[in-house]
Amino acid sequence: MPGVWTRKDLLGLEDLSKEEIELILATAESFKEVSTREIKKVPALRGKTVVNLFYEPSTRTRVSFEIAAKRLSADVINIASETSSVRKGETLIDTGRNIEALKVDIIVVRHNYSGAAVMLARHVRASVINAGDGWHEHPTQALLDVFTLKEKLGRIEGLNVSILGDIAHSRVARSNIWGLTKLGANVMVCAPKMLIPPAIEQMGVAVTDDIDEALRNADAVNVLRMQFERDEENAFPKQLEYFKNFGITKERLGKAKKDIIVMHPGPLNRGIEISSEIADGINSVILEQVTNGIAVRMAALFLVAQANENITHEDTD
Amino acid sequence: MKILIKNGRVIDPANNIDGIYDILVENDKISKVTRDIDMQADNIIDATDKIVMPGIVDMHVHLREPGREDKETITTGTMAALRGGVTSILAMPNTQPAIDCPENVELLKSIIDETAQVNVFICAAITKERLGKELTDISKLKKEGVVAISDDGSSIDNDELMLQALKKAKEQDILVISHCEDKSLSAGGVVNLGIISTRLGLRGISCESEYKRVQRDLQLAEKAKARIHIAHVSCKESVELIAQAKKKGIKVTAEVTPHHFYLTDEAVLGFDTNMKMNPPLRNKNDLRALKEGLKKGIIDVVASDHAPHTENEKEIEFERAEFGVIGLETGLAVSITELVKTGLLDWPDLVKKLCLNPAKILGIAKGTLGVGRDADIIVVSPDKEWVVKKEEFVSKSKNSAFLGKKLTGVVEYTICNGRINEPRPS
Helix, strand or coil: CCCCCCCCCCCCCCCCCHHHHHHHHHHHHHHHHHHHHHCCCCCCCCCCEEEECCCCCCEEEEEEEEHHHHCCCEEEEEEEEHCCCHHHHCHHHHHHHHHCCCCCCCCEECCCCCCCCHHHHHCCCCCEEEEEEEEEEEEHHHHHHHHHHHHCCCCCCEEEEEEEEECCCCCHHHHHHHHHCCCEEEEEEECCCCHHCCCCCHHHHHHEHHHHHHHHHHHEECCCCCHHHHHCCCCCCCCCHHHHHHEECCCHHHHHCCCEEEECCCCCCCCCCCCCHHHCCCCCCHHHHHHHHHHHHHHHHHHHHHHHHHHCCCCCC | EEEEEEEEEEHHHCEEEEEEEEEEECCCCEEEEEEEEEEEEEEEEEEECCCEECCCCEEEECCCCCCCCCCCCCCHHHHHHHHHHHEEEEEECCCCCCCCHHHHHHHHHHHHHHCCCEEEEEEEHHHHHHHCEEEEEEEHHHHHCCCCEEEECCCCCCHHHHHHHHHHHHHCCCCEEEEECEEEEEEECCCCHHHHHHHCCCCCCCCCHHHHHHHHHHHHHHCCCCCCCCCCCCCHHHHHHHHHHHHHHHEEEEEECHHHHHHCCCCCCCCHHHCEEEEEEEEHHHHHHHHHHHHHHHCCEECCCCCCCCCCCCCCCCCCCCCCCCCCCCHHHHHHHHHCCCCCCCHHHHHHHHHHHHHHHHHHCCCCCCCCEECCCEEEEEEEECCCHHHHHHCCCCCCCCCCCCEEEEEEEEEEEEEEECCCCC
């Protein structure tokens, strides 16, 4: 197995080395088999407590983390912002410290503000796994995307991967860009110009607003969810217009490589960013992504817990 | 009471002095600046190998009192000033209540008279409650002794109103200080727009939101034939516009903060809220332009934009945290480290930027060591290094952008109005 994991937290892929990413993927691979057993459980995190601290509504990521933790035999508590003292004005740091005082080992945090997981991690000794912070990062999603790609195509290096959709407001896009480029893929991002954040080419990606160009040589396309419900700035095109210009359809895919892989982090907007035909078609690996999410999250939980046991803690302040 | 400061390198650009001299202070005034003063004094300070310069005039300080005494008070802010070698402060009017009428000036003056440890000059608001709707009574404020007006923290969006303000200021011969920000362009932003905002997934603040407003204010100042001072210049385009305006004869002056010429937006990576300020830290090219601007005299002043905030307002999610950093206690050392030690400015240049120019711009009799002037003098160890530590700040708030940084230059004595502030324990 390559490398050693020494980090207390998993906050993003930007800070990770290629070796660290490969280590998570390799660990995930070894955990994947657990979910196929008759008794889907290993005792790796027995006696550990995991808290899912979710400040944003989320079902799939939260459930995926919960299942991952349970398959490792950890105890899991879910806290959603609607029911927590966050509504009573408690700060994130105070909430984190209170959770820690309950002798929790890992906090999985989803937050609507960029950097929230980073800040929380600085203030608690418990491990923190970022389950998505604002527009910043969503490392386990990108890791499961990369894991799925690698499983399908045998490698990442040299692959042409296009990421399509609202790049500006997407933590999935950012984490994917870091993960894929570190592993040697050629990444292209494609979106209407107003949804491309400034200077993104400095992250090592090619940029286009031409969907056909994005698909032309792609080995895989990662279709992001268009979050029309979050369009605070009115930056989005209309839904039908978006589908017309950027939607992944059979016709468009006909001009791409025959065995192009189509990924989507979910939940799907059928008929907006992707047609049903493609989402359910032979190129789609969308449900495999969901399955792989468990293995990747088991790996993340396991590695941070293990590393944290070996850390001599100084005062976190 | 007599104070004799011996053998220091005395730097007083107002009088073209840069050399080894002694200074005698009598009755709180400077009475002699010559070589080898030999006499008895109540206090003799040996300034061998030290710089002796006028006390700093910091023309951009938020003292927070009245209204936000949890962040800073005039007592703590001016004690922090003493520590940083600052003997004169221009207090910004965005207090609660805002300093927008003679009554509130009176209120502020009464607190200053009772508690201030250094000279505090008053900047009043341009518009009532700083709302950008209705002008304050500038002539009355001037009569109250206000030396400048500014809606700092906000910019006046209405062109006509800003023009009226400049005309009125011209009539009253009072300085207008402009916080240049078009909030329709910067709204929601928390960090410089560019690769860093993209990497962090944060909303950006474009340079355009600043320089468009600089451009407008320069045009309006020209039209009104008024003086205008551009606060906290942060980007290259603003420096260029100011340079052109100066060439054209527009009466503009400008300031830069130490954090803007020392740090770039890369410092925000990691989401440290002490790197969150407005205007935001910009990129390398902007930083270079700011330094060039200082060197060429396009930028006249270094001012701290001291903006204290409590831990509760900073130790939260980056996007929710307040904008601003403290700077009274680090301004001189950052300037020495980044401007003098690098060879960009020489000492007399730095003294102009920190002392003489702001005093001239404000029209106050400070910033020099001329005979007969108030004894506002600082003695500085120019090569002594120190590390900025949170627990050593005198300011009530600790939100410094320089925590952990090693800086060069230590203020050994701050003499303010003839009173010696004890040197920091070493």
